[in-house]
Amino acid sequence: MKHLRHLNKYFLKYKWKLISGLIITIAARIFAIYYIPLIGDSTNVIEDYVKGEINDVSVVRNELVYNILLIIGATLASAFLTFLMRQTFIVVSRHMEYDLKNEVYRHYQDLSLNFYKKNRTGDLMNRISDDVSKVRLYLGPAIMYSVTTFTSTVVVLIYMTQAAPELTLYTVIPLPLLSFAIYKLSVAIHKRSTIVQQYLSRLNTFTQESFSGIAVIKSYGMEPQTNRNFTELSDNNRDKNLDLVKVQAFFFPLMVLLIGISNILVIYIGGRKYLNGEIENLGVIVEFLLYVNMLTWPVASIGWVTSLIQQAEASQERINEFLNEKPEITNHKPTPDKITGSIAFKNVSFTYDDTNITALKNISFEVKNGETLAIIGKTGSGKSTILELTGRLYDVGEGEISIDGTNIRNLNLESLRNSIGYVPQDAFLFSDSIKNNIKFGKTNASDEEIYEAAKNASVHKNITGFSKGYDTVLGERGITLSGGQKQRVSIARAIIHNPEILLFDDCLSAVDTETEEEILNNLFKISRNKTTIIVSHRISSAKNADKIIILEDGKIVQQGTHSQLINQSGYYKELYAKQLNEKEM
Numbered sequence: 001m002k003h004l005r006h007l008n009k010y011f012l013k014y015k016w017k018l019i020s021g022l023i024i025t026i027a028a029r030i031f032a033i034y035y036i037p038l039i040g041d042s043t044n045v046i047e048d049y050v051k052g053e054i055n056d057v058s059v060v061r062n063e064l065v066y067n068i069l070l071i072i073g074a075t076l077a078s079a080f081l082t083f084l085m086r087q088t089f090i091v092v093s094r095h096m097e098y099d100l101k102n103e104v105y106r107h108y109q110d111l112s113l114n115f116y117k118k119n120r121t122g123d124l125m126n127r128i129s130d131d132v133s134k135v136r137l138y139l140g141p142a143i144m145y146s147v148t149t150f151t152s153t154v155v156v157l158i159y160m161t162q163a164a165p166e167l168t169l170y171t172v173i174p175l176p177l178l179s180f181a182i183y184k185l186s187v188a189i190h191k192r193s194t195i196v197q198q199y200l201s202r203l204n205t206f207t208q209e210s211f212s213g214i215a216v217i218k219s220y221g222m223e224p225q226t227n228r229n230f231t232e233l234s235d236n237n238r239d240k241n242l243d244l245v246k247v248q249a250f251f252f253p254l255m256v257l258l259i260g261i262s263n264i265l266v267i268y269i270g271g272r273k274y275l276n277g278e279i280e281n282l283g284v285i286v287e288f289l290l291y292v293n294m295l296t297w298p299v300a301s302i303g304w305v306t307s308l309i310q311q312a313e314a315s316q317e318r319i320n321e322f323l324n325e326k327p328e329i330t331n332h333k334p335t336p337d338k339i340t341g342s343i344a345f346k347n348v349s350f351t352y353d354d355t356n357i358t359a360l361k362n363i364s365f366e367v368k369n370g371e372t373l374a375i376i377g378k379t380g381s382g383k384s385t386i387l388e389l390t391g392r393l394y395d396v397g398e399g400e401i402s403i404d405g406t407n408i409r410n411l412n413l414e415s416l417r418n419s420i421g422y423v424p425q426d427a428f429l430f431s432d433s434i435k436n437n438i439k440f441g442k443t444n445a446s447d448e449e450i451y452e453a454a455k456n457a458s459v460h461k462n463i464t465g466f467s468k469g470y471d472t473v474l475g476e477r478g479i480t481l482s483g484g485q486k487q488r489v490s491i492a493r494a495i496i497h498n499p500e501i502l503l504f505d506d507c508l509s510a511v512d513t514e515t516e517e518e519i520l521n522n523l524f525k526i527s528r529n530k531t532t533i534i535v536s537h538r539i540s541s542a543k544n545a546d547k548i549i550i551l552e553d554g555k556i557v558q559q560g561t562h563s564q565l566i567n568q569s570g571y572y573k574e575l576y577a578k579q580l581n582e583k584e585m
Ligand SMILES: Nc1ncnc2c1ncn2[C@@H]1O[C@H](COP(=O)(O)OP(=O)(O)OP(=O)(O)O)[C@@H](O)[C@H]1O
Pocket: 117, 352, 353, 354, 355, 357, 358, 359, 377, 378, 379, 380, 381, 382, 383, 384, 385, 386, 425
């Protein structure tokens, strides 16, 4: 239970609701059992009348009517209290589930990019959905059934021992057996349902991928092969489901068998005792039959609850594993900073943990406030890494990155991130309206600000061309934007909040040279007093920068202005000649 201790804070938070649930449950169980002695009593009255011990039929009638009214009252009270009990325990468990989900989600958000690289998205999703749901079964049903079982068992046993102590002993013998058998069965069911879940998630992943990649499947004529793969997965899935159903099928017969044994014991032993005169009235036997049936479900639920708790413990262990992960990038400065934007890299080297690739080697450069730096270099030379380090998505191993003369580790993290407008290499847009995607950069932006940003990113005309304009929904359920349109919406998102620093990671690669020219002209206007770093493979994007650096294998191999670099032999001059030729062709 040590992993479940993490949840104690939630029990404390909802303690008053839980305590009232406890009181309601005890009252509900007392009322639920209350009718049994009344039935016994009614049987006894009839028996006494049959034996001739009572001669007046109206006495019998009055007693029966009185008992029936009490039974109706107790049943109604028990039904109402049971409703309240579920409302309390199950509602509280839903609140706790909501709190836990939020806690996990907030923690995920704080964790660094490295964490996301080390763990698969499916695993992250499972822990926040499936595992939290399993924990909820402990927080709600498991606690509720434990309280019900305990209360019912204690109350029923008190009633039974008062009525016939020896008979009680014989009739409860099969019950622990029932509990143990149900526990074993629940464990077997759990094992099989975990396997079913795994197969189901494989099937889902396959289906989802084949729908997303339907264009590739069709163009390669792979439909028959995909069908075969689906059938194979689906067959496995069915077999695993059948394995589960076979075990589940034992559940109720087992319960019925053990209740049957208890009933036979009551009738056999109780009957003999009645004939011997050890039990005075038939009513005791009737009562015992009802008690045994009433005890069965709570006793069976001990096994079920035990397996629920075990599953919750395993799930909470997985959740805690992530909750105990410390964010690698933390804020060391609580007060906000005013950032103007001059950036300096001093002897920076950086190695990615997971691949051990040293992406940057002893990099030094400076971009003053309001200047533009262009970074050019072959693929894999470390260009994107420079931008990611500037935004402190990773902390550097060696050397120092400073902004306005302060090491970025000592800047307020929120101020740093707010001062940056970052356009990543692969523009990611959410399945939401274009307007909301742009507003992501400034949640309180007015429509005018959105249009202005879209105009500067040269995408306004495209958007107004869609029938729903800025309300056009993107993604799975909506329109698919072209690569260039996506890049431009992503640029609009970065510039809308008027940041001091703009980082563009090869974000004009999918637009034609004319649009590139138009966007660069707009950006030139809006970035006059901003510090800009443009990563590109095109000379056209870099040529107007105040400074250009050429990276090769993580090192700066050339730097200067466009006019200086085209007069030096090296990568820049070669690229310039090549791209000039392509333009002329
Ligand atoms: N997230 C990462 N984890 C591990 N290694 C990485 C990661 N990102 C980049 N690398 C490695 O670091 C090196 C530099 O990559 P980077 O993305 O900075 O290059 P780039 O110059 O931007 O390339 P491109 O022009 O193709 O975008 C590459 O060898 C790459 O494989």
